[in-house]
Amino acid sequence: MPTDTYAVEPIEELLAQADPDHTLARCGLRQLIIGPGAVGAVADAVRHLLPAPGNGSSRPRISLLVDGTRITRFGEDVKDLIEVQLAATFDVVRTVLDDGHAELHVVDSVLEEAAEAVLGMDAVVAVGGGTISDIAKVAVQRGAAAGSPPSLVSVQTAASVDGYTDDVSVVLRDGVKRTVPSCWPDAVISDTDVIAEAPAAMNRAGFGEMTSMLVAPADWRLASLVGTEPAFKPSAVRLLGMVGKDLESWSPGVREGRPDSVGALARALALRGIVTGVAGTTAVLSGVEHLISHMLDQYHGAHGQPIGFHGAQVGAGSVIAASAWDMLFERLAAAPLSQPRLATLELEGARNRVFSAFERVDPSLRVAEECWRDYSAKLHVVGRGLARVGMMLEGWAEVREELRSLVRPAGSIASALSEAGAAVSLSGLAPSVDAELGRWAVENCALMRNRFTVVDLLTLLGWWGAEDVEEVLERAAQAAAAADAGRK
Numbered sequence: 001m002p003t004d005t006y007a008v009e010p011i012e013e014l015l016a017q018a019d020p021d022h023t024l025a026r027c028g029l030r031q032l033i034i035g036p037g038a039v040g041a042v043a044d045a046v047r048h049l050l051p052a053p054g055n056g057s058s059r060p061r062i063s064l065l066v067d068g069t070r071i072t073r074f075g076e077d078v079k080d081l082i083e084v085q086l087a088a089t090f091d092v093v094r095t096v097l098d099d100g101h102a103e104l105h106v107v108d109s110v111l112e113e114a115a116e117a118v119l120g121m122d123a124v125v126a127v128g129g130g131t132i133s134d135i136a137k138v139a140v141q142r143g144a145a146a147g148s149p150p151s152l153v154s155v156q157t158a159a160s161v162d163g164y165t166d167d168v169s170v171v172l173r174d175g176v177k178r179t180v181p182s183c184w185p186d187a188v189i190s191d192t193d194v195i196a197e198a199p200a201a202m203n204r205a206g207f208g209e210m211t212s213m214l215v216a217p218a219d220w221r222l223a224s225l226v227g228t229e230p231a232f233k234p235s236a237v238r239l240l241g242m243v244g245k246d247l248e249s250w251s252p253g254v255r256e257g258r259p260d261s262v263g264a265l266a267r268a269l270a271l272r273g274i275v276t277g278v279a280g281t282t283a284v285l286s287g288v289e290h291l292i293s294h295m296l297d298q299y300h301g302a303h304g305q306p307i308g309f310h311g312a313q314v315g316a317g318s319v320i321a322a323s324a325w326d327m328l329f330e331r332l333a334a335a336p337l338s339q340p341r342l343a344t345l346e347l348e349g350a351r352n353r354v355f356s357a358f359e360r361v362d363p364s365l366r367v368a369e370e371c372w373r374d375y376s377a378k379l380h381v382v383g384r385g386l387a388r389v390g391m392m393l394e395g396w397a398e399v400r401e402e403l404r405s406l407v408r409p410a411g412s413i414a415s416a417l418s419e420a421g422a423a424v425s426l427s428g429l430a431p432s433v434d435a436e437l438g439r440w441a442v443e444n445c446a447l448m449r450n451r452f453t454v455v456d457l458l459t460l461l462g463w464w465g466a467e468d469v470e471e472v473l474e475r476a477a478q479a480a481a482a483a484d485a486g487r488k
Contacts, residue, residue, distance in 0.1 A: 006035030006191070009267070011274065018239035024278035028184025029165055032274075034267055036259065038191040039078060042155060043085045045187045046123050049151040060122035062086050063150070064094040065114060065136050067104045067128050071157045073194045078157065079127050086125065093117070097135065103307070104131050106138070106171045114139035123151040126185075129202070130161035130310075134169035137182035152183070156190040158198035159206035159266040160311055164188050165273030168282060172301075173370070177294050179282050188270060192263035200421070201309060201430065203262050207254050207420040208315020210247070210268055212289050213240045214413050215321045218406035219287030223452040225392050225399060227385040228378060229283055236279040237406065243271045247416060255421030288324060288453045289317030291445035296426075296433060298448075299441070302361045306431050312423045319417070319424060320442055322410035323475035324454050329404060331463060332396055350379055357444035374450040382452065382460075389460065410476060414483035424480040443469045 009032040015024065031048070033041050050060055064083055071078040079094075086092045095117040099110050118124045118139045126136035133154045140152045156164050163170065169182040195203065217237050224232035247268070253261025276282045293313035300307045354375055358368035382389065392399060417424045426433040426441075433441070443466075446455040458464040 006033055006038035006041060008033055009270070014239065014242065014271070015274075015278065018242060019235035019278075021235070023233055023235050025280050027274055027278050028167060029186070029188065029274060029277070031187035032165065032190075032270055033187065034190040034192065034263060034270065036191070036193050036263075038189050039073060039081060039155065039194060040085070041189055042082050042125060042153060043089055045153050045189060046086065046125065046151065047089065049153070049186050050122055059089070059091045061120070062090040062092045063118045063121040063124045064092050065097065065117065065124060065126045065128075065132060065139070066094065067097050067132055069128065071128070071194065072197055073191065074197075078155075078191075078194055082125065082127055082155065090123075093121070097132070104135075106131055106134050106169065110135060111138050111142075111171070115142040118143050118150055121150045123153065125153045125155065127155040127157065129158050130163045130170075133164045133185070134171070134182070137167070137185065138169050138171070138180070141181075141183040149183070151187075152185045153187045153189065154185040156188060156266065156270075157194050158202040159190075159195050159262050159269055160198075160202040160309065161206065161209055162269040162272040162276075162285070164190075165270045166277040166282075168276070177297060179286075184277060190263075190266045190270065192259045192266060195262045195266055196257055196259040198262075200257055201312070203254055203257070203265060204420060204422040205309035205311035205315070206265055206269055207251065207311070208309075208313070208318070208417060208422045209311030210243075210265065210272065211315050211318040211413050211417060211422075212285050212287070213243065213272060214408040214416075215289060215318050215325065215406075216283075216285050216287035218325060218403050219321075219451070219453040220281075220283045221403060221406055222454060222457060223283065226382060226389050226452055226457075228381050228450075228452040229281070231280070233279050233284075236275050236284050239271070239275050239278075240284070243268045243275075248419070251416055251420040255419065283451055287451070288321035288445060288455055289314045291449060291451075291453065291455075292317035292320060292441050294448060295441035295445050296437070298358075298361050298367065299437060300431075302367070308429050308431055308433075312429055313426075315417050315422050316424060316426050316429060319410050319414045319479055320426075320472060320476045321454070322407055322413050323472045323479065324458065325403075325407045326410055326475060327468070327472055328454055328458060328463075329400065331461075332393075332400070347376065347379065350375065353444075354447045357440070357447050360440070371448040375447050378450040378452060378456070381450075382456070389457075410479040411482055414476075414479040415486060418480075418483040418487045424483055425477065428480070439469060439473065442473060 167184040223229035250261040250264040354372045355368045426438040
C-alpha cells in the first residue's frame, strides 16, 4: 500500500547556509515538495498560492497544461488524478499541447497555444517532463506581460532535467536551442512514486544531466577570468557542493529504479535548477558538455533523426569535457605559456570555420548565421581582453588549483555514470552516436555559442587541431572503458 511521506524542502535555509552574505539573487520558488504521494498535494499547493475567496466569489480558474504522454502512479493516470483533484475546488480547463511530432518541442506555435490557454487564468498547473515545464514558464511570463500573471505549479514526472526549478526555458529558434528568460514556478511538486515509474532511460539521463556540475563550474570560472562572464559567484558553487556531496551513496539505486534513489536525484536536480536561477546565469552548470549535446540535437533534428535524451548526452559530454580539462592541466604543467596564439581570432577565418561546420546541419546556412552571431560576439570580447588572457596564463600557477578543484577527473565522472546505469560515452547513447559525428560535435562545439569554455582556451593556445581533439576523445574513451570494467 503506497504511503504518503512527502516533505517540503527548506529552500531558504539552504540558501542562507551557502550564501550568508546575500550575493545571490532572490529565489522566486516558494515551495518545493518532494517524496512519495506528493502528487496529492497539488490542489493544496494551488490553494496556498491563491488569495482566499470572498463570499459569493466565483471559483478560481485553473489551466492544466499537459502533453499526450500517458503517465501513471500505481497504474492510475496521473493527469486524470490531478484534474479530478483540482476540479473539486476549481474550474479546470485542460489543454493537451501537440506539435505534430512524436516528441513535443518548445517552438513558437506551441508557445503561442500555451500562452492563449493560460490567459486570464488564476493559476496554471503543468504536468509532465522538462518540455512542458519550459513551455508553461514562457506562457506564464507572456501572461504577466498582458496583466496579472497566474500562479504556476509544475508537477515533475521524471528526474530527467534540472529545468523545473529555475527561471529560464530552453526554446528552439531557427533550429538552434537557446536558453531564454522565462519565470520562476511558484511551486514544484515531485512525487517519487511517479518518478520511479518513469522510463528508466529518463531518470538515468537526469543523472547524466547532474554530472555537469562536476565540470561546468570550471568553465564558468574560466570565463570570468578572461572577462566574458562578469560575475562569478562562489556562493553558487558552495550550494552545488551541498547537492553532490553524497551522490556515490545513491547513484547505484538510480540504476535499479529505487524510489529513495530517484528521490535523491530529483532533489539534486531541483537544487541545481535553483542554483542557476539565483546565480543569474545557466553558465554555472552549462559548459562544454552542454554544447556537445546541443550540437548533436542540431544535427539529428536537421536530418529528421531521433533526438536522444539531453541529459544522457550531457553525461557523456561531461566525461569529454573533463578529459579536455585534464589535457589542458597536463600540457600547461609540462610547457607553461605566457601568451595565447592570436591567429585564431582573425574574424574571416573564424567565420569560415563556423559556416563550414554548420553547413552539414543546414545547407541554407540559417543555423550557421545564428551561430556566427553568438560566436563572433564572443571573439570580439576576447579580442578586446587578450591582455587579460595573457595575464591569466602568466599567473597560471595561482588559478590552476582553483580550476582543478572545480573539475572532477574524467575517470571519476565516468565511474559515477556507470554506477547509475547512465551512458558513459557518445557511442553508448540511444540513439548511438558514431565516431565521425561525435568528433564533429566535439571539435566544433565552441563555435555555436558566445560562452567561453576550456575549448576556447585550447583553441587560443593552438591546442585544438584534429590531433588534439582525437587525444581528448581517446582520453574519454579510456575513462569510459575503465569505468565499465570496474563496475563489472
